[in-house]
Amino acid sequence: MTALQRRSSMSFLRRTVLGLAGGLSLFALGSCSERSPTGLGVSTIHVQDDDYSPPAATVTTGTTVHFIWEGSNQHTVSFNDGPTSIVQTTGTFDRLFTVAGVYPYLCAVHGASMSGTITVQ
Numbered sequence: 001m002t003a004l005q006r007r008s009s010m011s012f013l014r015r016t017v018l019g020l021a022g023g024l025s026l027f028a029l030g031s032c033s034e035r036s037p038t039g040l041g042v043s044t045i046h047v048q049d050d051d052y053s054p055p056a057a058t059v060t061t062g063t064t065v066h067f068i069w070e071g072s073n074q075h076t077v078s079f080n081d082g083p084t085s086i087v088q089t090t091g092t093f094d095r096l097f098t099v100a101g102v103y104p105y106l107c108a109v110h111g112a113s114m115s116g117t118i119t120v121q
């Protein structure tokens with residue numbers, strides 16, 4: 001390998017490393033950005049007094065939906081098909097969705113007036 005070839009392969013390597021670093025920082029920025037509260041890909045639902053925000057969310061299969069309690073009243077997240085949180089005023093509840101479908105849930109304390117739906121595509 002000539003000195004010129006070595007220099008040009010080094011600069012190629014440097015460009016590749018810089019390119020990767022640039023790509024990774026873009027990826028990091030993307031994953032930190034706020035997602036639309038009602039659109040595709042929502043993964044966090046806020047459990048408030050006395051509703052869920054947003055009440056309807058659509059996610060893709062493989063998404064874990066993260067419920068976070070933010071009010072001061074007691075609430076649950078209780079899915080019609082079984083999984084349920086405990087009654088609590090603070091904390092979180094996670095559910096991983098691996099099968100497409102519509103998953104209604106409600107608060108066992110407040111009943112149908114506090115309900116939501118996760119649609120998994």
Ligand SMILES: [Cu+2]
Nearest residue numbers: 075107109110
């Ligand atoms: Cu409630």
